[in-house]
Amino acid sequence: MEIRFAKIFSPYPVGDTNVYIINHEIVVDAGINLPISINDLKNELEKSDMDFESSKLILTHPHVDHFGSAYMFKNVYAHEIACERIHDAEKSYFELIYHHFGEEGMPLEVSRKMKENALKEYSKLIRPCKNCSKVGKKIRAGDDEFEVIHIPGHSFSHIALYNEEHGILFSGDTLLNGITPNPVIEPDGRYKRKPVLQHYLRTLGYLYGLEIEKVFPGHRKHIENHRELISEYLNGFERRSIEIFKLCKGKTAYEIAVEHFRRKDQLFLAMSEVIAHLDFLHDKGFVEKTDGAYTARGEVRELEELWKEVKAEILQ
Numbered sequence: 001m002e003i004r005f006a007k008i009f010s011p012y013p014v015g016d017t018n019v020y021i022i023n024h025e026i027v028v029d030a031g032i033n034l035p036i037s038i039n040d041l042k043n044e045l046e047k048s049d050m051d052f053e054s055s056k057l058i059l060t061h062p063h064v065d066h067f068g069s070a071y072m073f074k075n076v077y078a079h080e081i082a083c084e085r086i087h088d089a090e091k092s093y094f095e096l097i098y099h100h101f102g103e104e105g106m107p108l109e110v111s112r113k114m115k116e117n118a119l120k121e122y123s124k125l126i127r128p129c130k131n132c133s134k135v136g137k138k139i140r141a142g143d144d145e146f147e148v149i150h151i152p153g154h155s156f157s158h159i160a161l162y163n164e165e166h167g168i169l170f171s172g173d174t175l176l177n178g179i180t181p182n183p184v185i186e187p188d189g190r191y192k193r194k195p196v197l198q199h200y201l202r203t204l205g206y207l208y209g210l211e212i213e214k215v216f217p218g219h220r221k222h223i224e225n226h227r228e229l230i231s232e233y234l235n236g237f238e239r240r241s242i243e244i245f246k247l248c249k250g251k252t253a254y255e256i257a258v259e260h261f262r263r264k265d266q267l268f269l270a271m272s273e274v275i276a277h278l279d280f281l282h283d284k285g286f287v288e289k290t291d292g293a294y295t296a297r298g299e300v301r302e303l304e305e306l307w308k309e310v311k312a313e314i315l316q
């Protein structure tokens with residue numbers, strides 16, 4: 001199997017996007033829609049005797065640093081919900097998210113400003129991608145076959161490519177070296193949300209069971225011991241869950257996010273993360289929600305017990 005690897009410039013804190021070219025046929029993720037990034041991508045394709053017309057692009061998930069320039073490709077494949085989302089460059093998705101942020105205590109002027117900034121920023125980094133089709137269960141690149149796995153958590157419509165023979169996984173942002181990815185909010189209409197942290201935990205359990213030699217992630221260096229990383233992620237989720245639980249004293253998700261993260265420059269991710277944990281705690285009966293305010297129920301040691309069980313089930 002021939003895997004070419006390119007780092008495509010991205011302005012986000014997580015760093016440049018990793019784009020992979022497999023057997024001169026398949027491209028995994030495209031990168032952001034900035035002139036410098038597109039230029040880099042074009043050069044990389046040329047080095048592999050490929051172009052935007054002939055290659056097959058597989059998108060791991062619908063985040064701008066992975067699909068911003070997908071519209072350049074003729075053949076784009078992703079999870080069907082990812083296809084829907086990028087069709088309008090995430091416009092309707094963001095509308096829903098800011099509605100949820102408002103419902104979770106974010107002051108109207110803050111969410112309005114965030115939305116305005118996001119739309120302004122976004123229009124430079126993204127273009128709608130109208131030529132995306134639902135990816136099949138298997139993908140072939142030359143002599144190698146990949147299983148397409150649905151791995152919700154960081155994003156509901158996240159997929160990974162797995163080649164059992166070589167023990168290779170293209171993980172997108174679900175497994176990243178040195179940082180724990182955010183369980184990003186996933187509205188299910190205006191008032192419901194998908195349980196993203198529960199999804200992430202299930203996905204980690206599934207990936208833990210796979211035989212993997214090497215993970216090729218969406219950012220940063222490759223990963224050789226995915227089980228160790230998964231176990232670190234679980235400890236990180238547990239720590240955060242307990243910290244957020246302790247802050248549930250009749251406060252809204254917004255108040256908890258501001259208090260927990262103590263900064264307002266990454267509010268989107270802070271809100272997303274806190275809401276994911278609050279939904280989890282609510283689902284497990286550890287918080288009560290009244291008029292948008294969360295109050296802890298039970299003791300910290302009981303929550304620690306729950307996490308012990310969650311971890312034992314995944315790490316087996």
Ligand SMILES: [Zn+2]
Nearest residue numbers: 061063154173
């Ligand atoms: Zn992502």
Ligand SMILES: [Zn+2]
Nearest residue numbers: 063065173218
């Ligand atoms: Zn990313």
